[in-house]
Amino acid sequence: GQQVMQIPQYQHVQEGEDFTTYCNSSTTLSNIQWYKQRPGGHPVFLIQLVKSGEVKKQKRLTFQFGEAKKNSSLHITATQTTDVGTYFCAGPGMEYGNKLVFGAGTILRVKS
Amino acid sequence: DTEVTQTPKHLVMGMTNKKSLKCEQHMGHRAMYWYKQKAKKPPELMFVYSYEKLSINESVPSRFSPECPNSSLLNLHLHALQPEDSALYLCASSQLQGREKLFFGSGTQLSVL
Numbered sequence: 319g320q321q322v323m324q325i326p327q328y329q330h331v332q333e334g335e336d337f338t339t340y341c342n343s344s345t346t347l348s349n350i351q352w353y354k355q356r357p358g359g360h361p362v363f364l365i366q367l368v369k370s371g372e373v374k375k376q377k378r379l380t381f382q383f384g385e386a387k388k389n390s391s392l393h394i395t396a397t398q399t400t401d402v403g404t405y406f407c408a409g410p411g412m413e414y415g416n417k418l419v420f421g422a423g424t425i426l427r428v429k430s
Numbered sequence: 431d432t433e434v435t436q437t438p439k440h441l442v443m444g445m446t447n448k449k450s451l452k453c454e455q456h457m458g459h460r461a462m463y464w465y466k467q468k469a470k471k472p473p474e475l476m477f478v479y480s481y482e483k484l485s486i487n488e489s490v491p492s493r494f495s496p497e498c499p500n501s502s503l504l505n506l507h508l509h510a511l512q513p514e515d516s517a518l519y520l521c522a523s524s525q526l527q528g529r530e531k532l533f534f535g536s537g538t539q540l541s542v543l
Contacts, residue, residue, distance in 0.1 A: 348529055349529055351531055351532075353532075359536070360520055360534040360535065360536050360537050361473060361520070361532070361534045362534070363531045363532060363533065366531055404470075406472055406473075410528065410529045416527070416528040416529055417475055417478065417486060418475070418532065420472035420473055421472065422471070422472055423470075423471075423472050425470070
């Protein structure tokens with residue numbers, strides 16, 4: 319079945335450093351979504367990318383969708399303690415129902 | 431109102447108990463979902479309802495029984511659970527089933543003793 323791989327599993331950065339998480343799908347995706355889950359919280363939708371090569375920015379966050387629509391990245395510039403949490407990518411599957419397939423997530427910790 | 435409301439927030443139950451988790455949304459979404467999440471893992475899909483009909487059952491054991499009484503409500507009935515069923519149970523909704531973004535509730539942290 320379809321797989322969505324995400325790396326790294328953990329990232330521990332000093333406040334002010336940059337952070338990137340990468341997502342790779344075994345199949346072409348119609349779109350990719352990113353979610354953030356704070357410690358003790360629930361996943362919150364961040365963004366959806368649809369077009370090949372698309373780049374979107376939200377303040378210090380930059381999201382990219384690969385040309386082949388099989389990979390994506392989330393880059394955070396100058397991390398802050400408020401960025402702490404787990405970042406998940408998710409893509410709709412090709413099988414019935416287009417159910418979202420989540421990556422394993424990247425846990426970000428920020429040292430102040 | 432862009433919220434998905436889940437109750438209860440915490441639940442402790444014995445293996446012989448029967449309990450229900452409740453979920454409500456008033457965004458007019460026609461797809462509702464139950465996910466199970468273990469610590470440090472991604473959400474794992476259990477059930478999907480589309481237009482109040484069960485659309486996807488991810489081979490979930492029958493001790494979990496979903497119900498969608500109307501377009502705003504989703505329940506998950508629990509009976510004879512096992513300790514390994516302890517997890518965070520998340521409800522989510524989207525406008526339609528498929529490629530839409532998900533709105534998650536805050537979840538029910540379930541402990542089975």
